[in-house]
Amino acid sequence: MNIWIVSREYNGIAEAGGVKNVTCSLAENLVKLGQFVTLFIPLYGCTNISILKEYRCIWHHPVVVCVQGRHVIVTFCHGVMNGVEFVFVCHRAFAEKKAVYTYTKDEELKNPSHRKGSGHEDAAFLNTLFQKAVAAYGETCTPEESPDIIHCQDATTAFIPSFVTAAMQSSTKLAAFYRNTRCLVTIHNAGAGYHHEFSSLSDAAAYTGLPQEELARGLCNGRVEPFLLAARHACLTTVSPEYARELLTLDDMTGGLSNALSRDCIPITGITNGIDFSRYDPADTAVSLLPCAFSPRDGDLEGKYRCRDVFLADFASRACMEGAMLPGVEQHGFLDASAGDSAVYFTYHGRVVAQKGIPVLAAAAERLLQKNLSAKFIFIGQGEPELEQELVRLSESYPGSCVFFNGYDRALSRLCIAAADFAVCPSFFEPCGLEDFIAQVYGTLPVAHATGGLCKIVDEKTGFLYSENTPEELFVMLYALTKTLRLGGRKLFAPMIQYAAQYIREHYAWKHVAKDKYIALYHQLLDAAPIKK
Numbered sequence: 001m002n003i004w005i006v007s008r009e010y011n012g013i014a015e016a017g018g019v020k021n022v023t024c025s026l027a028e029n030l031v032k033l034g035q036f037v038t039l040f041i042p043l044y045g046c047t048n049i050s051i052l053k054e055y056r057c058i059w060h061h062p063v064v065v066c067v068q069g070r071h072v073i074v075t076f077c078h079g080v081m082n083g084v085e086f087v088f089v090c091h092r093a094f095a096e097k098k099a100v101y102t103y104t105k106d107e108e109l110k111n112p113s114h115r116k117g118s119g120h121e122d123a124a125f126l127n128t129l130f131q132k133a134v135a136a137y138g139e140t141c142t143p144e145e146s147p148d149i150i151h152c153q154d155a156t157t158a159f160i161p162s163f164v165t166a167a168m169q170s171s172t173k174l175a176a177f178y179r180n181t182r183c184l185v186t187i188h189n190a191g192a193g194y195h196h197e198f199s200s201l202s203d204a205a206a207y208t209g210l211p212q213e214e215l216a217r218g219l220c221n222g223r224v225e226p227f228l229l230a231a232r233h234a235c236l237t238t239v240s241p242e243y244a245r246e247l248l249t250l251d252d253m254t255g256g257l258s259n260a261l262s263r264d265c266i267p268i269t270g271i272t273n274g275i276d277f278s279r280y281d282p283a284d285t286a287v288s289l290l291p292c293a294f295s296p297r298d299g300d301l302e303g304k305y306r307c308r309d310v311f312l313a314d315f316a317s318r319a320c321m322e323g324a325m326l327p328g329v330e331q332h333g334f335l336d337a338s339a340g341d342s343a344v345y346f347t348y349h350g351r352v353v354a355q356k357g358i359p360v361l362a363a364a365a366e367r368l369l370q371k372n373l374s375a376k377f378i379f380i381g382q383g384e385p386e387l388e389q390e391l392v393r394l395s396e397s398y399p400g401s402c403v404f405f406n407g408y409d410r411a412l413s414r415l416c417i418a419a420a421d422f423a424v425c426p427s428f429f430e431p432c433g434l435e436d437f438i439a440q441v442y443g444t445l446p447v448a449h450a451t452g453g454l455c456k457i458v459d460e461k462t463g464f465l466y467s468e469n470t471p472e473e474l475f476v477m478l479y480a481l482t483k484t485l486r487l488g489g490r491k492l493f494a495p496m497i498q499y500a501a502q503y504i505r506e507h508y509a510w511k512h513v514a515k516d517k518y519i520a521l522y523h524q525l526l527d528a529a530p531i532k533k
Helices: 021-031 107-109 121-138 160-170 170-177 202-209 211-219 226-230 241-247 257-263 302-314 318-322 337-340 358-369 385-397 410-418 436-441 454-457 470-487 490-508 510-527
Strands: 001-005 036-042 051-058 063-067 070-081 084-091 151-155 183-185 235-238 267-268 327-335 344-349 374-379 400-406 422-425 447-448 464-466
Touching: 001 021, 001 121, 021 036, 021 084, 021 358, 021 385, 021 510, 063 121, 070 121, 070 400, 070 470, 084 121, 107 318, 121 160, 121 170, 121 202, 151 160, 160 170, 160 183, 160 226, 160 235, 170 211, 183 226, 183 510, 211 226, 226 257, 235 241, 235 436, 235 510, 241 267, 241 454, 257 510, 302 337, 302 410, 318 327, 327 385, 344 358, 344 436, 344 470, 358 374, 358 385, 358 400, 374 385, 374 410, 374 464, 400 464, 400 490, 422 436, 422 470, 436 490, 447 490, 464 470, 470 490, 490 510
Parallel strands: 001 036, 001 151, 036 084, 151 183, 183 235, 235 267, 344 374, 344 422, 374 400, 422 447, 447 464
Antiparallel strands: 051 070, 063 070, 070 084, 327 400
16 A cells, blocks of 8 residues: 655654654554555754655655645655655745744744744644645656555644545546545544644634635534544544543543534544554663663563662762753752662653643652652653643752653653653543553553553553542552552562563554554555545
């Protein structure tokens, strides 16, 4: 099959959230399974093209697309990585951005209205331009290059099926080019704030140029929802079966979208994301980026605890806090290693946003720290400034017991995970979750709110789940684990650590997900009639 995958982010190329990992792993594993994959992505100011092969600045001929009533010229670049063909959508509006979705600290210094962490003020223009350019790319192709599948990743690409349909209606060439193409849209996050919706019908019409009667089919509470509109021309999937169920039943977390999907009887297929172990393998330090090798699935944890020693001495000490830190990372607080093996280490790594349950975690952690049980907390991530400040306050209030690395560094993030006993995932909702996978790979047991994709954790076998996402319930769980580990020692959890590492390899390897789930679904779509409602 000839498969186009469309995404605003990609691992190693332009990184933001979890979509980058899914897009990369799916694309590369499809190539390994004999499929031809082309990945469409904008060319940002932060794009890393150094890892590409055969990079060409001019690829195919430019296209002209209409956005907000004005004609915009878009060019394309090309490269190859791990068998995946990359087509970069090029325009100055993308090239001037230093991050995929939000402004950076440097951009704020240049323009105070571009507050660090806030979304790009021209986000609607960027999304529309990118998606229209992908649909128009067919104008530059030969008939043999026609895609069998266009797989769109999340809301920022969910208008593509509509743009393809519109292009087929206005162009004889594109009608023939896309005649046998089927579209698929994967919902990675349908939480309020992640929809990239248009605020009104008139606003959507002005940006997209689509007929109002077409856009009206995506209306929800006065907004034009990309996912709702996509369902008229594409198959919808999401990243776990449990989240697929929640999308049709739990409207309080989707800002009205769930009710609309359920009202219109729109089916959603849940396919749990996999994990590429080769990208994280703790037995290979060149891959894991950890200082010491170990193998949880083989029961070898000695290197894990040596990693902890390195972490405490070289990254989390008071001296480290007062010295030079990694670029892009600020250290607040420190950990005192004098407690030795009696200390219990909890970690959180990920975006510092409300969805991830940071307020719940901070409150529960503070209650546990007040107990003076040698519990230690490690936080690493960045996001909402108010929540970042709460973690700064917590770290500075409990010297020696709490450290917060504000920012991101891949090697440090992985070390924070490997150094801990437990990884806490208190998300209010979580479509799939990669943090729990990574923790299990590194012999760190996840402690998670039982929601969405986190329900793939087998309670008390591959980790621990709790039901009510409140500081009180999370505190009870963390308190019990702290007391249990202190009384029973590391060996108590060693069998669970080994089982968890083996279990996810057997059930969630990306090669199996790509072959057994996605390729099978692609064939089903190709065998069915086009989705045009």
